[in-house]
Amino acid sequence: MTGFATRAIHAGQDPDPHTGSVIVPIHATSTFAQDGVSGLRGGYEYARTANPTRAALETCLAALEGARHGRAFASGMAAGDVLLRATCRPGDHIVIPDDAYGGTFRLIDKVFRRWGIEHTAVGQANLDAVAAAMRPTTRLVWCETPTNPLLTIADIAALAGIAHQAGARLVVDNTFATPYLQTPLELGADVVLHSTTKYLGGHSDVIGGALITNDAALDEQVAFLQNSAGAVPGPFDAWLTLRGIKTLAVRMERHCDNAERIVAVLQAHPAISSVHYPGLETHPNHEVAAKQMRRFGGMVSCTVRGGAAAALAVCAQTRVFTLAESLGGVESLIEHPARMTHASTAGTQLEVPAELLRLSVGLEDAEDLIDDLLAALG
Numbered sequence: 001m002t003g004f005a006t007r008a009i010h011a012g013q014d015p016d017p018h019t020g021s022v023i024v025p026i027h028a029t030s031t032f033a034q035d036g037v038s039g040l041r042g043g044y045e046y047a048r049t050a051n052p053t054r055a056a057l058e059t060c061l062a063a064l065e066g067a068r069h070g071r072a073f074a075s076g077m078a079a080g081d082v083l084l085r086a087t088c089r090p091g092d093h094i095v096i097p098d099d100a101y102g103g104t105f106r107l108i109d110k111v112f113r114r115w116g117i118e119h120t121a122v123g124q125a126n127l128d129a130v131a132a133a134m135r136p137t138t139r140l141v142w143c144e145t146p147t148n149p150l151l152t153i154a155d156i157a158a159l160a161g162i163a164h165q166a167g168a169r170l171v172v173d174n175t176f177a178t179p180y181l182q183t184p185l186e187l188g189a190d191v192v193l194h195s196t197t198k199y200l201g202g203h204s205d206v207i208g209g210a211l212i213t214n215d216a217a218l219d220e221q222v223a224f225l226q227n228s229a230g231a232v233p234g235p236f237d238a239w240l241t242l243r244g245i246k247t248l249a250v251r252m253e254r255h256c257d258n259a260e261r262i263v264a265v266l267q268a269h270p271a272i273s274s275v276h277y278p279g280l281e282t283h284p285n286h287e288v289a290a291k292q293m294r295r296f297g298g299m300v301s302c303t304v305r306g307g308a309a310a311a312l313a314v315c316a317q318t319r320v321f322t323l324a325e326s327l328g329g330v331e332s333l334i335e336h337p338a339r340m341t342h343a344s345t346a347g348t349q350l351e352v353p354a355e356l357l358r359l360s361v362g363l364e365d366a367e368d369l370i371d372d373l374l375a376a377l378g
């Protein structure tokens with residue numbers, strides 16, 4: 001296997017055999033001419049089932065995670081929806097993180113619960129709590145690491161052991177780390193989920209998702225549901241995602257560099273009461289993070305002294321950091337999880353602190369980002 005950056009630029013992306021086009025074309029077509037009623041020219045028949053631009057993206061995504069199979073979806077949530085339906089039946093149970101991505105929690109709590117799939121939310125840094133939550137009906141352990149927005153770390157290899165002992169599968173939502181920083185399948189996970197909307201796309205211009213696995217039977221189910229339910233990305237979305245992926249390795253290095261600089265500034269600031277970043281030696285799971293991640297990513301969260309009002313005031317005053325949901329783009333974003341991304345967890349076990357801010361540290365000059373935060377903190 002070639003190196004990561006080489007795979008990101010070339011996997012699934014050979015020059016077009018007909019024209020020599022170095023870049024994979026945007027195959028904007030819904031259907032493909034056939035040579036006979038059962039004769040397909042290039043293996044394609046109808047673009048919900050498969051499209052060459054999407055196929056290039058799927059090959060590349062699999063290569064990035066060191067896997068055999070990749071499937072692309074219209075969003076990260078569409079990927080999660082298909083994974084839940086591929087692995088669970090009414091009466092089954094899943095274990096999820098107690099600070100899961102808000103949309104994932106909503107899908108599981110508000111949609112799948114109505115279809116008879118139960119869940120238990122536990123802090124996955126606590127392996128005993130995960131083991132205790134397993135039931136005979138548990139089919140899936142759903143892991144996010146680092147988590148959103150508190151950046152806790154779960155031990156992927158240990159969770160795989162717990163899941164497999166109970167006859168369940170482990171899915172890792174690898175959106176925050178990206179395959180550049182962490183490859184869960186190599187640590188024993190059964191399937192990786194991505195919101196490619198974030199770092200993989202990397203430019204805040206496209207929504208997408210992916211499921212990646214080495215399990216041929218699971219991939220077959222995923223492909224069946226991808227085609228049956230049809231939440232596929234269009235060719236332009238697949239192309240934008242592929243273009244973003246080409247620079248993933250260099251972008252992640254700079255995201256990490258800038259995040260480290262900002263963490264140091266926040267830690268020293270009197271208006272900040274705590275900083276959450278897995279690269280800090282004081283982070284409770286730093287050793288696990290150092291074992292399974294190459295570096296620690298571009299996401300940082302912190303609590304502001306003075307409660308929700310003080311946190312909201314900081315959000316209102318940054319100029320380089322844009323107040324917006326989402327993450328993983330070239331531009332820096334700031335948000336207030338309790339009122340924005342995680343509003344749906346209010347009043348539940350997954351509720352986040354009102355004084356918490358989340359930063360998606362982008363690729364601007366670190367000095368400008370630091371000056372902006374210092375001015376907003378006053």
Ligand SMILES: *Cc1c(COP(=O)(O)O)cnc(C)c1O
Nearest residue numbers: 075076077101173175195197208
């Ligand atoms: C954004 C996100 C999702 C959902 O992906 P969409 O592309 O918005 O549907 C899932 N998990 C994590 C960790 C995310 O950040």
